[in-house]
Amino acid sequence: MGIIVKKFGGSSVANVDRIKAVAKIIANTKDQGHQCVVVVSAMGDHTDELLDLAHQISANPSSRELDMLLTTGEQVSISLLAMTLQEMGHRAISLTGWQAGIETEDVHGKARITNINTERIFKELDHDQVVIVAGFQGVFANQEITTLGRGGSDTSAVALAAALHADICEIYTDVEGVYTTDPRAVKNAKKLDEVSYDEMLELANLGAVVLHPRSVENAKHHGVKLVVRSSFVDTPGTEIKEEKSMENVHVVTGVAYDMDVTRIQVVDLENKIDALADLFTTLANESINVDMIVTSDYEKDRINVSFSISDQDIHATLKVLERKFGEQAKVSHDHHLAKVSIVGAGMISNPGVAAKMFKILSDAGITIHMVTTSEIKVSCLVPKIQAKEAVQALHDAFELGKE
Amino acid sequence: MGIIVKKFGGSSVANVDRIKAVAKIIANTKDQGHQCVVVVSAMGDHTDELLDLAHQISANPSSRELDMLLTTGEQVSISLLAMTLQEMGHRAISLTGWQAGIETEDVHGKARITNINTERIFKELDHDQVVIVAGFQGVFANQEITTLGRGGSDTSAVALAAALHADICEIYTDVEGVYTTDPRAVKNAKKLDEVSYDEMLELANLGAVVLHPRSVENAKHHGVKLVVRSSFVDTPGTEIKEEKSMENVHVVTGVAYDMDVTRIQVVDLENKIDALADLFTTLANESINVDMIVTSDYEKDRINVSFSISDQDIHATLKVLERKFGEQAKVSHDHHLAKVSIVGAGMISNPGVAAKMFKILSDAGITIHMVTTSEIKVSCLVPKIQAKEAVQALHDAFELGKE
Numbered sequence: 001m002g003i004i005v006k007k008f009g010g011s012s013v014a015n016v017d018r019i020k021a022v023a024k025i026i027a028n029t030k031d032q033g034h035q036c037v038v039v040v041s042a043m044g045d046h047t048d049e050l051l052d053l054a055h056q057i058s059a060n061p062s063s064r065e066l067d068m069l070l071t072t073g074e075q076v077s078i079s080l081l082a083m084t085l086q087e088m089g090h091r092a093i094s095l096t097g098w099q100a101g102i103e104t105e106d107v108h109g110k111a112r113i114t115n116i117n118t119e120r121i122f123k124e125l126d127h128d129q130v131v132i133v134a135g136f137q138g139v140f141a142n143q144e145i146t147t148l149g150r151g152g153s154d155t156s157a158v159a160l161a162a163a164l165h166a167d168i169c170e171i172y173t174d175v176e177g178v179y180t181t182d183p184r185a186v187k188n189a190k191k192l193d194e195v196s197y198d199e200m201l202e203l204a205n206l207g208a209v210v211l212h213p214r215s216v217e218n219a220k221h222h223g224v225k226l227v228v229r230s231s232f233v234d235t236p237g238t239e240i241k242e243e244k245s246m247e248n249v250h251v252v253t254g255v256a257y258d259m260d261v262t263r264i265q266v267v268d269l270e271n272k273i274d275a276l277a278d279l280f281t282t283l284a285n286e287s288i289n290v291d292m293i294v295t296s297d298y299e300k301d302r303i304n305v306s307f308s309i310s311d312q313d314i315h316a317t318l319k320v321l322e323r324k325f326g327e328q329a330k331v332s333h334d335h336h337l338a339k340v341s342i343v344g345a346g347m348i349s350n351p352g353v354a355a356k357m358f359k360i361l362s363d364a365g366i367t368i369h370m371v372t373t374s375e376i377k378v379s380c381l382v383p384k385i386q387a388k389e390a391v392q393a394l395h396d397a398f399e400l401g402k403e
Numbered sequence: 404m405g406i407i408v409k410k411f412g413g414s415s416v417a418n419v420d421r422i423k424a425v426a427k428i429i430a431n432t433k434d435q436g437h438q439c440v441v442v443v444s445a446m447g448d449h450t451d452e453l454l455d456l457a458h459q460i461s462a463n464p465s466s467r468e469l470d471m472l473l474t475t476g477e478q479v480s481i482s483l484l485a486m487t488l489q490e491m492g493h494r495a496i497s498l499t500g501w502q503a504g505i506e507t508e509d510v511h512g513k514a515r516i517t518n519i520n521t522e523r524i525f526k527e528l529d530h531d532q533v534v535i536v537a538g539f540q541g542v543f544a545n546q547e548i549t550t551l552g553r554g555g556s557d558t559s560a561v562a563l564a565a566a567l568h569a570d571i572c573e574i575y576t577d578v579e580g581v582y583t584t585d586p587r588a589v590k591n592a593k594k595l596d597e598v599s600y601d602e603m604l605e606l607a608n609l610g611a612v613v614l615h616p617r618s619v620e621n622a623k624h625h626g627v628k629l630v631v632r633s634s635f636v637d638t639p640g641t642e643i644k645e646e647k648s649m650e651n652v653h654v655v656t657g658v659a660y661d662m663d664v665t666r667i668q669v670v671d672l673e674n675k676i677d678a679l680a681d682l683f684t685t686l687a688n689e690s691i692n693v694d695m696i697v698t699s700d701y702e703k704d705r706i707n708v709s710f711s712i713s714d715q716d717i718h719a720t721l722k723v724l725e726r727k728f729g730e731q732a733k734v735s736h737d738h739h740l741a742k743v744s745i746v747g748a749g750m751i752s753n754p755g756v757a758a759k760m761f762k763i764l765s766d767a768g769i770t771i772h773m774v775t776t777s778e779i780k781v782s783c784l785v786p787k788i789q790a791k792e793a794v795q796a797l798h799d800a801f802e803l804g805k806e
Contacts, residue, residue: 016459050479056419057483058490065489068482068497072475076453079472080460086468087461094471099546120546142545143502143523 002167003125004029007039007135007157011174012231013077014044016084022231023084025172026130030090035125037164039135039157040081042073060315063108067137067147071097074134074153082132092130095120097137098145102156104138110149110287112214113138113156116163133160154215162222169224171211172231177238178203178210180400181255185388188401192253193236196243199253200226202343202377216240243345251353252344252398257391259384261291262314262335263370266305266321269329275303279324286320288313292339292372292379306370308381311335337369338387341379342394354378357394364393405570406528407432410442410538410560414577415634416480417447425634426487428575429533433493438528440567442538442560443484445476463718466511470540470550474500477537477556485535495533498523500540501548505559507541513552513690515617516541516559519566536563557618565625572627574614575634580641581606581613583803584658588791591804595656596639599646602656603629605746605780619643646748654756655747655801660794662787664694665717665738666773669708669724672732678706682727689723691716695742695775695782709773711784714738740772741790744782745797757781760797767796 006026013019022040030036041047050069054061061069078094085092101117124131135153138146148155154171161169175183176191178200183189195203197220201213210228219226219240229237269275276295283290292308309317314333321331340361347353354371357378361368366389370381382390395401409429416422425443433439444450453472457464464472481497488495504520527534538556541549551558557574564572578586579594581603586592598606600623604616613631622629622643632640672678679698686693695711712720717736724734743764750756757774760781764771769792773784785793798804 016456019460053419053479053483054486057422057486061486062489065482065485065497068485068499069479072478075475075478076456076472079468080456082468082471083457083460083464086465094468096471096548099548145499145502 003035003037003164005037005039005157005161005164005166005169006172007153007170008041008172008231009153009174010041010044010047012172013040013081016080018231019043019077019080019084022172023081023088025231026085027088027090030130034167036130037121037125037160037166038081038130038132039153039160040074040077040132041135041153042070043077043080046073046076064144067108067145070147071134071137071145074136078132078134082130085130085132090130091128092132093124094132094134095124096134097156098139098142100131100133100160102133102138102159104140104146104148106140106144106146107287108146111138111140111146113148113159116159118163121160121164148214152212152214154212155218158215158218158222158224158226161224162218166224169219169226170237171215171226171228173210173228174230174232175210175228176230176233176235177228178240179254181391181395182257185257186255186392186395186401189395190401192238194239194241195253196345197240198243198376199343199345200240202341202374203254203256211240250344251346251350252342252400254343255391255394255398255400256341256343257387258339258341259387260311261308261337261339261381262311262333263306263308263337263381264317264321265332265334266325267330267332268302269305269325271299271301271303276305279305282320282324283317286316288317288320292370292381294370294372308337308339308370336384337381338384339379340382340387340390340394341377342398343377345376347377348375356397360393360397361390364389366390366393406438406440406567408440408442408560408564408567408569408572409575410556410573411444411575411634412556412577413444413447413450415575416443416484419483421634422446422480422483422487425575426484426491428634429488430491430493433533437570439533440524440528440563440569441484441533441535442556442563443477443480443535444538444556445473446480446483449476449479467547470511470548473550474537474540474548477539481535481537485533488533488535493533494531495535496527497535497537498527499537500559501542501545503534503536503563505536505541505562507543507549507551509543509547509549510690511549514541514543514549516551516562519562521566524563524567551617555615555617557615558621561618561621561625561627561629564627565621569627571630572622573630573632573640574618575632576613577633577635578613578631579633579636579638580631581643581657583656584794584798585660588660589658589795589798589804592798593804595641597642597644598656599748600643601646601779602746602748603643605744605777606657606659614643653747654749654753655745655803657746658794658797658801658803659744659746660790661742662790663714664711664740664742664784665714665736666709666711666740666784667720667724668735668737669728670733670735672706672708672728674702674704674706679708682708685723685727686720689719691720691723695773695784697773697775711740711742711773739787740784741787742782743785743790743793743797744780745801746780748779750780751778759800763796763800764793767792769793769796
């Protein structure tokens with residue numbers, strides 16, 4: 001019997017009753033003879049409540065102090081879950097990120113895990129403890145508390161599963177698995193039994209919001225077997241694995257959308273050979289994630305660049321661009337757009353899928369403002385107010401709701 | 404200009420507006436050129452809310468997990484205070500107990516500070532930071548989060564002032580200083596300009612609830628100059644210093660009371676030579692604080708022992724005694740009592756003060772159940788329902804309300 005890592009999100013531990021339900025799930029696995037390492041997020045809306053407190057003080061609180069504040073959320077939930085398991089007669093111990101040896105970069109707000117020192121966790125497992133680790137957090141140089149960014153508990157779970165050589169990493173959530181599209185937006189969205197890492201990666205990146213993309217990347221890289229399942233009902237969930245081990249490969253597996261998109265346009269930039277490298281390196285140095293990128297050179301010494309970022313990075317991005325270019329380029333931003341994408345591992349061998357997507361959208365009277373493609377996805381920026389309409393049209397036209 | 408340590412209790416940082424007021428007090432001191440180290444407690448009732456969550460899960464949550472839970476309270480308030488000072492344009496950094504180098508014993512719930520590794524704090528002060536330290540918490544062996552017990556933020560502040568060789572340690576609270584008795588219980592209670600460490604120690608031990616006794620002990624031991632003052636109004640407060648530097652020495656300086664008293668009686672204990680040492684060592688090993696002790700040997704091979712403890716230790720105490728003695732002694736407890744005390748550095752040279760106290764209480768129809776005395780105090784256990792009446796009678800008879 002090996003190690004099982006289980007991750008429970010905020011809605012799964014939203015109150016004391018939910019925590020007791022989660023403790024029962026863990027106790028069942030423990031009773032079957034497995035060693036359990038459990039990663040939990042903050043309770044329900046707790047993180048948002050803490051953010052709200054911070055924003056009563058400052059529109060732009062320092063990310064170091066924000067990490068100090070937000071990491072208390074998980075510290076509360078791990079201690080309560082440990083108490084609950086103890087009350088049920090099980091051995092359990094909670095560990096913060098630094099206690100669990102989760103080491104990260106020296107970045108606040110969105111640090112990456114650089115190493116996990118597993119000594120303490122293995123010691124506790126040897127003492128027959130259920131080890132409950134605070135998700136979303138780590139430590140830099142044994143001294144500074146860092147966070148992995150929102151949704152970072154998934155990343156914690158997968159990184160722990162890899163470091164501990166766990167048999168499986170189960171991501172418990174408030175939905176029953178991965179769907180062909182967001183079931184809140186489209187009624188006949190269908191649960192998938194299995195998806196490939198690559199499909200999941202695109203789905204997660206594209207707003208299917210079930211799994212954090214970094215966690216899927218890491219799972220793929222380390223060959224960690226992932227299962228997304230419900231903490232509310234006992235159903236099998238969706239397995240995420242290598243494409244070659246899957247029974248069916250669909251041309252289009254799912255439709256994803258992302259409302260959290262701001263398009264930045266930089267017009268009349270001087271066309272030096274390193275202009276793009278320079279621009280995006282500057283943004284990367286500020287830890288700003290850029291998603292879609294489109295460029296055009298309409299005069300030989302000037303170029304235009306459009307790219308998309310997360311809404312939360314608008315302020316930082318505009319500040320960086322202002323400092324960098326001042327009067328040398330015109331910068332504008334538009335946050336009335338959303339990204340709609342189709343994803344499917346079989347797309348690579350089926351030409352014309354992108355064309356079909358554009359046709360479906362134009363038939364629905366939806367203007368496409370930007371396009372990017374990869375082997376297994378096509379993404380379009382469309383007006384935010386038409387995004388859900390676009391998702392429904394694509395889901396219907398590609399017949400994803402059918403058995 | 405030297406280092407000033409300031410400590411703000413929960414009511415001083417109960418909400419964002421209060422935190423802003425506290426930040427202004429700190430900024431004023433900083434603007435005068437001092438280096439500031441600030442210790443804060445959890446916001447308002449936050450600790451009680453966390454305790455309530457724990458008690459929804461277990462009547463007796465493990466003290467290790469309780470420490471994990473409760474220490475989040477101060478971590479929230481330090482980060483918010485740091486953000487507030489930063490928003491006002493000041494350099495500020497928050498540090499948890501472990502980051503601030505506050506090392507403790509390996510005990511949960513009521514650890515003592517064993518050492519403060521001041522390296523990090525001095526480094527931050529050198530960078531012109533206001534250093535904001537989470538009170539009430541520390542770390543054992545760089546690994547386990549511990550707490551100093553309720554009221555422990557005072558202890559943190561004094562220990563820091565001693566370790567940093569601060570000029571002064573200012574304890575900000577919701578009252579204007581130390582009073583002749585509790586102003587909530589007695590209308591004409593008078594604020595004292597100065598009291599001696601010893602008087603304060605007795606007053607604090609005896610329920611005057613302004614300062615935690617351990618902090619006064621430490622301040623006396625290390626010669627830290629303490630000031631108790633209000634975070635709401637800008638008045639001088641009460642200085643706590645060596646008796647020899649005080650202008651006036653009163654026979655009776657104040658009247659204190661403590662409602663948090665449980666009397667334990669152990670009857671028919673076998674009178675071995677090490678019986679008392681054995682009993683109280685066992686209690687000490689469980690970190691149970693015993694206050695008053697009275698013994699009598701009514702037969703030569705049997706003794707009775709009465710002692711008082713804090714209400715919160717009833718469960719632990721009865722468990723220890725049950726395990727220790729089983730059928731060999733009769734154990735009973737009574738939590739309907741309160742302790743009323745008179746304190747004064749001048750008492751030592753004035754005979755008959757205890758006799759006067761007993762007369763005042765008996766004239767008021769109040770039965771005395773237990774008495775202990777020291778050089779500068781006399782304490783009596785009286786019925787809890789008559790405690791405030793006793794305080795008023797003593798305060799009047801010793802003329803403490805007069806100018």
